[in-house]
Amino acid sequence: MALSPWLFLLPGILFFAVYVIAPIFQSIWISFYEWDGLGEKYWIGLDNYRELLDDDRFYTSLKNNVIWLILYMLAVPLGLAIALFLNQTVTGIRLYKSLFFFPFVISQVVVGLIFTWFYNPSFGIVGKLWTFFGATPPAILADETLVTYGIIAAGLWPQIAYCMILYLTGLNNVSPDQIEAGRLDNARGWKMLWYIIIPQLKPATFIAIVVTVIGALRSFDLIAIMTQGGPYGSSNVLAYYMYETALSEYGYRMGYGSAIATVLFLIMVVYISYFLWRMYQDEKS
Amino acid sequence: MFTPTRRVLAALVASAALTAPAFAADLVINFDDLNPGPKKGFDDAVAAFQAANPDMEIEVNNTDREAHKTAIRNFLTADAPDITSWYPGNRMAPFVNAGLFEDISDLWESEGLNESFASIKPTMTIDGKQWGVPYTYYQWGIYYRADIMEELGLSVPETWDDLLAACGAIDDAGKDCFTIGTKYLWTAAGVFDYLNLRTNGYDFHNSLTAGEVPYTDERVVQVFENWKQLVEPGHFIENHATMSWQDALAPFVSGDAVMYVMGNFAVDGMKEAGLTEDQIGYVPFPTINPDVERAEDAPADAFFIPSNAQNKENARKFLAFIAQPDIQTEWNKTIGQLPPNANAEVGESKFLQQGFETVSTAAGLAQFYDRDAPAAMAKAGMEGFQEFMLNPGRLDAILERLDKVQARVNRQINR
Numbered sequence: 178m179a180l181s182p183w184l185f186l187l188p189g190i191l192f193f194a195v196y197v198i199a200p201i202f203q204s205i206w207i208s209f210y211e212w213d214g215l216g217e218k219y220w221i222g223l224d225n226y227r228e229l230l231d232d233d234r235f236y237t238s239l240k241n242n243v244i245w246l247i248l249y250m251l252a253v254p255l256g257l258a259i260a261l262f263l264n265q266t267v268t269g270i271r272l273y274k275s276l277f278f279f280p281f282v283i284s285q286v287v288v289g290l291i292f293t294w295f296y297n298p299s300f301g302i303v304g305k306l307w308t309f310f311g312a313t314p315p316a317i318l319a320d321e322t323l324v325t326y327g328i329i330a331a332g333l334w335p336q337i338a339y340c341m342i343l344y345l346t347g348l349n350n351v352s353p354d355q356i357e358a359g360r361l362d363n364a365r366g367w368k369m370l371w372y373i374i375i376p377q378l379k380p381a382t383f384i385a386i387v388v389t390v391i392g393a394l395r396s397f398d399l400i401a402i403m404t405q406g407g408p409y410g411s412s413n414v415l416a417y418y419m420y421e422t423a424l425s426e427y428g429y430r431m432g433y434g435s436a437i438a439t440v441l442f443l444i445m446v447v448y449i450s451y452f453l454w455r456m457y458q459d460e461k462s
Numbered sequence: 463m464f465t466p467t468r469r470v471l472a473a474l475v476a477s478a479a480l481t482a483p484a485f486a487a488d489l490v491i492n493f494d495d496l497n498p499g500p501k502k503g504f505d506d507a508v509a510a511f512q513a514a515n516p517d518m519e520i521e522v523n524n525t526d527r528e529a530h531k532t533a534i535r536n537f538l539t540a541d542a543p544d545i546t547s548w549y550p551g552n553r554m555a556p557f558v559n560a561g562l563f564e565d566i567s568d569l570w571e572s573e574g575l576n577e578s579f580a581s582i583k584p585t586m587t588i589d590g591k592q593w594g595v596p597y598t599y600y601q602w603g604i605y606y607r608a609d610i611m612e613e614l615g616l617s618v619p620e621t622w623d624d625l626l627a628a629c630g631a632i633d634d635a636g637k638d639c640f641t642i643g644t645k646y647l648w649t650a651a652g653v654f655d656y657l658n659l660r661t662n663g664y665d666f667h668n669s670l671t672a673g674e675v676p677y678t679d680e681r682v683v684q685v686f687e688n689w690k691q692l693v694e695p696g697h698f699i700e701n702h703a704t705m706s707w708q709d710a711l712a713p714f715v716s717g718d719a720v721m722y723v724m725g726n727f728a729v730d731g732m733k734e735a736g737l738t739e740d741q742i743g744y745v746p747f748p749t750i751n752p753d754v755e756r757a758e759d760a761p762a763d764a765f766f767i768p769s770n771a772q773n774k775e776n777a778r779k780f781l782a783f784i785a786q787p788d789i790q791t792e793w794n795k796t797i798g799q800l801p802p803n804a805n806a807e808v809g810e811s812k813f814l815q816q817g818f819e820t821v822s823t824a825a826g827l828a829q830f831y832d833r834d835a836p837a838a839m840a841k842a843g844m845e846g847f848q849e850f851m852l853n854p855g856r857l858d859a860i861l862e863r864l865d866k867v868q869a870r871v872n873r874q875i876n877r
Contacts, residue, residue, distance in 0.1 A: 211874060214535060215560035219877055228870070233863065298701050319645075319703030319852070407645065408703040409849040426531055427832070427841035429556070 201442065208435035215429075225436035235437070238413040241325050242394070242444075245414060248329045249336060249393035253385045256340025257378075261370075263341070264348045274345065281338035289402030292331035293318065318404050321411035328412060332399050336392055340385040347381030348374075390448060394441070415441040487521035489776040490543040494530030499730065503796035507597075510792075511783050518776060538562045542770035544777040550585040550594060550764050551833035552671075552840075557766075558588045564767040564774065566781065567591045573782050581822070582762055582802045585829050595781045596802040598794055599762035600726040601817035602652055602830075607720050608743035610637070618743065622660075622688070622750040629697045632720050639697035641719035643705030650847035651831035651840070653723050655759050657685045660750035664757035664826035671834035673872045677843075677864035686850060686857050688750060693854045703852060711735055723747070725761070726799060729813050744813050746820045755825035761833060762802055836875065842867040 208225055212218040229235050263274050280288065298304040298314040307314035317327040351374060359373040375382070397416045400406060406413040406421055413421070415437055423434025493504050501524060512520055523543065525533065534546065538557060548554055557563045570576050570592045576583065582599065586592050604619075611618065611628075614635055619625040629639035644650045658667050662681050669675045670682065692698065699719050702710065708731060713719040715735040722728065732742055746756065765784065767777045783789060790801035795809045800818055808818040821827065832840035846860045 211877070213556055213560075215539070215556060215562065231866075297704060316701040316704050319701055321852075405646075407647070407845075407848070408852060409845040424532075426528075427837040429535075430838060 204435040204438050205442075207431055208433075208439050210432045212431040213429045214431050218432075221432070225433050228433065229436055229440065234410045234413060234418060237411055238415045238418040238437075239440075241412065241414045244325055245329060245332075245393040245396050246390065248326070249332065249389050249396075250386070252333055252336035252340045252389050252392075253382065255333075255337045256385060257344050257382075259337065259341045260344035260348060261374075264345065278338050278342055280335040281342065283335065285332075285335070285398040286402055288331055288335055289399045292327070292334075293403050296327055318412075319408050321408060324404060324408065324412040328396075328399050328403050331403065332392070332396060336389060339388060339392075343381045343385045343388075344378060347378045351377045387452065394445060394448075415444075487519040489518055489545070489773055489780060490521045491523070491780070492530070492534075492537065492543040492546040493522065493524045494527045494547050496524060496526055499797045503598075503793045506796060507784055507789055507793050510789060511780055514783065515776075515779070538768050538770065542768035542772075544767065544771040544773045545765050545780055546768060547763060548594065548766050549829075549833055550582075550596065550762055551829035552836055553833045554593055554764075554766065555588060555836070558593050562769050563593045564769050564771065564777075565591045566593065566595070566767060566778070569595070569778055569781060573785055575785055578787070578803045578805050579785070581804065581827065585762060585827070585833075586764065594764040594766040595785050596762040596764040597784055597790065598797060598799045599760050599802050599821075600799040601821050602656070602723070602725045602759040602761075603744055603746045603817070603820060604748075605714075605722045605724050605728060605732070606743045606745065607714065607717060607737075607741060609741045610717055610720050611743070618745045619748045620745075621748050621752075625748045626691060629692065629695070633695065633697065637717070638699045638713065638719040640692065640721050640723065641699050641710045641714045642702045642723065643707045643710030644702045644848045644851060645704060645706050645709075647841075647844035647848055648830075648832055649707050649710070649724075650851060651844050652725070652759065653689070654685070654843075654847050655828060655831050656723065656747040657688050657750070658682070659757045659759075659828065660747060660754060661685045661688055662751070663754040664828065667757070667828055668826075668834070671828075671831065671839075673836070673839065673868050673875070677861045677868060682861065683857070686854075686861075689850070690854050690857075693851055698851065703848060725759075726813055726817055730798060739812065742813075744816050756823075757826035757828060758821055758824040759830055760800075760821050760824075760827045761830045836871050838874075839864075839868060839871045 207218075209220060209222055210218040211221050211225070259277060263270065263277060267273075295301045296303050296317040298307075298316045303317065304314040315323060317323045355373055355377070356369070359369055364373060395416060396414055397420065400412060400414060400417045401420075404412045406417050410418075419434050419437040419441065420428075422428045422430050422437065428434065491508065495501060495504065504524070505522075508520060508522060512518065530547070534548065534557075537543065538546070539562065542562075548557070554563065570579075570583075575592070575595065579586070579596065582596055583592065586594055586596065606618070614631055616628045616631055617624070619628050632639045642649050642653070655667070658670065661684055662670075666675070666681060670677075670679075675682070699710070699713055707724070707728070710722070711728070711731050712735075714722050715732065715737055726744075729742060733739070746758065749756070765781060767774060767781070771777055784793070785803060787801070787803050787805040787807075790803045790806040794801040794806070798809065798811065798814065800808060800814060800821065808814050828834055831843065835843060843864060846864050850857060850860055
């Protein structure tokens with residue numbers, strides 16, 4: 178066996194092991210302890226996990242994670258729709274394209290802030306709009322039933338732009354011959370899209386779904402900026418709940434935070450294994 | 463084979479050792495307030511200390527309050543300053559218990575702080591030892607729009623019935639009685655503290671925050687029943703869960719809301735927003751149960767010496783210096799708060815005078831819910847208060863959840 182590939186890989190493997198692999202086991206290990214990050218650690222076995230099963234906040238977070246995963250998927254078809262719309266030759270189309278891409282360039286923190294103002298019932302655009310039609314504006318970010326949807330809507334804005342750009346590059350690679358051939362066989366409209374275009378966009382779709390799932394699972398910054406998990410924890414997701422219990426001002430329950438992290442990790446492992454398996458299957462065929 | 467590496471290592475260690483002293487000051491102070499007033503108060507005190515100790519090399523690191531809260535855990539263990547600001551009560555407990563703060567009972571003894579800081583000594587004490595020196599504290603209470611109250615012909619409420627009647631009248635006038643912003647939760651804890659202190663008294667409040675009484679206790683339920691009398695008729699502004707305490711100043715300033723349960727620091731914001739001193743009034747929270755002695759929330763800020771500090775002698779000198787009455791007088795005049803040293807002078811503003819009157823005649827001083835209760839309990843409690851204010855019907859479920867958290871926190875503390 179040749180030595181040189183391993184030598185080249187060595188620095189990468191080393192860093193990956195120290196900064197990714199080891200911390201995974203470390204936090205699983207910590208999840209069996211009770212520890213405030215400063216004092217002594219106490220071994221409590223599975224108590225943290227038992228507490229999780231009895232924790233309303235945990236279930237709220239888990240449920241919100243599922244809502245995030247499902248609704249965030251809207252970014253894929255919407256991104257495709259906008260990409261198809263923008264994929265034409267009109268004067269100044271480059272400008273329109275870049276305008277549509279704009280939200281993805283803005284930092285998530287700024288997106289969160291802007292939407293917080295949008296949603297403000299007294300001076301935000303939502304409030305103004307509702308008052309204009311004579312209705313009482315909802316306090317979206319203070320309403321436990323609306324808050325998660327409000328934050329997801331804010332997150333979709335840049336995510337759609339991201340999917341759009343993936344599809345726009347994908348559309349450049351759609352072979353004109355096949356479209357031509359389709360035309361000759363009388364395919365147009367939906368049929369053309371469904372049987373000719375979308376199959377050719379498969380790589381783009383794959384990447385779009387992957388980044389959207391990842392985006393939904395790490396939906397941390399928007400929540401931190403817009404609600405900090407509030408009102409009373411009803412917009413929490415696992416990632417933010419973990420941060421809150423382990424590292425925030427009133428937290429420092431490292432063991433419990435690690436237990437939440439472990440659960441989140443397991444969810445991701447399921448998804449990533451499926452993803453790897455798909456990739457493997459594709460490469461085989 | 464080993465010699466070269468060892469030589470390199472030795473050289474590295476030597477160079478590290480050489481560079482370290484070049485940066486070391488005689489006194490390193492970490493402070494946590496960049497707001498203009500508090501920064502000036504602190505800088506002036508440091509300048510005075512420098513003048514008294516001209517040979518001392520003083521290094522100051524002033525950071526934002528929230529950043530300080532996250533950083534302190536790291537710098538106390540890794541790279542400790544000689545002095546750091548922090549909060550008394552249960553907020554200092556994790557560091558005291560982990561042995562990261564220095565016991566300074568000897569300083570309290572030698573500087574006579576046991577006498578001059580007698581009223582605040584209990585909150586600086588854990589295990590019978592003192593751990594820090596407070597430099598400021600402030601009163602809480604009801605701040606109200608004096609001009610609007612007068613316009614509506616209302617007198618300042620002294621009892622609970624007065625307050626409910628006043629709120630009714632304010633409501634009839636098309637205004638909200640109380641403004642509050644509960645987005646960051648702690649403001650609701652101020653209301654809870656006062657309702658509990660007035661309904662059940664100081665000792666009960668302490669037992670509750672110390673985890674000795676469950677939240678489903680009927681006396682706690684009574685507190686929430688009283689609170690309900692304000693929540694259900696809509697005496698708090700709507701949408702308070704979307705607002706910070708600064709946002710909640712807007713309806714107060716515009717006159718849409720008339721009262722605000724707050725700490726004295728809010729007066730600055732009110733004045734900056736255009737209210738004159740005559741338009742603002744201060745009154746202690748009204749009596750609910752006449753058999754209960756009046757106690758107040760009066761949170762203090764303090765300085766501590768980390769156990770890993772390099773220059774503990776100089777640090778002690780600094781703490782002794784800022785404990786002096788004249789320094790405390792000047793400092794608190796600048797920041798518009800109360801000096802904890804009993805021999806210091808209170809500023810002339812009417813809020814400080816009234817506040818000092820309120821605090822110095824109180825039967826007991828609570829720190830604040832999130833300093834009196836352990837952190838994990840405080841978080842759950844304050845979320846519960848916010849949920850109650852939005853959904854008073856869920857009271858039973860909320861209290862049961864708080865009991866569950868309390869039981870867990872107690873188990874952890876007693877370990």
